[in-house]
């Protein structure tokens with residue numbers, strides 16, 4: 001027997017679902033579909049454990065870990081993160097800590113900081129335990145989406161041996177490589193947000209003490225913002241997310257450039273006085289994008305393969321895993337031949353876009369004077385009931401409660417209204433920021 005391209009079907013392996021990419025999105029979707037009884041093959045071009053950026057997770061990741069059966073293992077490899085700490089040199093409050101226990105839904109008061117090499121390997125092994133045929137060191141090079149019955153996926157091993165897979169559904173979870181969006185020419189640069197990042201791992205960086213020792217620290221500065229994420233074994237992940245124009249001024253090594261950038265902030269300098277770089281500094285450009293297609297006949301794009309905005313709220317892994325959970329539920333119904341497919345697909349797309357939009361609202365305004373002021377104007381003891389509620393709604397978003405929880409909606413709307421009023425009041429500053437953003 002031959003497939004639509006005339007290739008001998010004897011060499012072809014048949015599955016219900018083929019997943020491209022073995023990061024958090026791919027392994028989550030694969031695990032849950034295998035749990036539902038479908039035959040699933042996952043193809044990963046790298047080999048775990050491998051470095052990946054994206055180390056700070058959100059509280060709303062925890063229910064997903066429970067569902068995948070990995071919560072205890074994540075706890076073992078992670079550092080407990082109770083809050084996100086923000087620092088600014090231009091607001092009345094120089095530092096404020098946003099504890100997740102203050103979210104409107106306080107059921108998940110903590111998250112974890114993880115080394116992605118360990119975390120992704122754990123998720124990969126777990127999907128194999130759940131029955132997924134997960135293969136590493138194999139790169140998907142072509143997907144034939146034309147046949148309405150069976151999709152053909154071609155992949156190459158490291159030694160250039162070709163394998164052919166046939167399936168009813170393809171999930172693209174290839175991350176920032178955006179495999180299907182490139183093929184479909186559906187990838188679009190985000191016109192509202194273009195940043196670039198430069199980052200590395202260090203030892204001997206001053207850590208916070210007591211209950212705050214696992215918190216992420218975020219520092220605002222003129223060229224963007226800086227993160228410090230404490231990892232196990234005394235390592236600190238440090239990165240700067242900057243306007244691309246600033247990074248273009250670089251004429252020295254990445255290491256010196258990051259060091260000079262960090263030295264612009266006295267509070268950061270205090271913490272890195274004895275810092276020692278481990279490994280290499282890396283940089284990522286071409287930052288924010290989305291695909292104009294999320295789902296088509298027999299295929300779906302999930303996680304970073306569909307869209308990426310900015311890591312400031314540590315939302316990437318959560319959005320990727322939650323969209324994979326929802327995608328697995330949708331694909332399960334589609335494969336069963338539901339008569340409601342149109343409605344389900346629309347609801348899925350609405351939910352994914354809603355989550356990204358909730359985070360994006362803050363990301364697009366992250367460096368505006370009005371947002372700095374609103375987030376960092378007074379400490380909790382001086383806030384009235386409504387100010388506290390608004391802060392809780394912001395913390396809910398920071399926790400990953402981004403899909404329209406009605407209890408979050410009203411105080412969040414008040415927060416946004418105040419933001420617009422404050423921006424109008426300080427319109428000169430707001431316009432200066434918007435011009436700066438447009439022409440970095």
Ligand SMILES: Cc1cc2nc3c(=O)[nH]c(=O)nc-3n(C[C@H](O)[C@H](O)[C@H](O)COP(=O)(O)OP(=O)(O)OC[C@H]3O[C@@H](n4cnc5c(N)ncnc54)[C@H](O)[C@@H]3O)c2cc1C
Nearest residue numbers: 021023024025045054056140175197303304311314316317
């Ligand atoms: C600078 C920076 C900092 C970040 N910080 C955070 C953070 O603190 N917290 C957070 O939650 N998120 C963060 N993120 C975002 C986070 O890294 C991603 O959102 C997350 O990894 C997305 O998961 P994913 O499974 O969709 O993709 P990935 O994790 O990228 O996984 C995709 C996998 O697909 C594989 N692959 C690609 N192409 C192919 C192919 N053709 N065939 C087979 N396999 C393929 C890749 O090897 C990879 O293993 C950050 C991002 C950046 C750029």
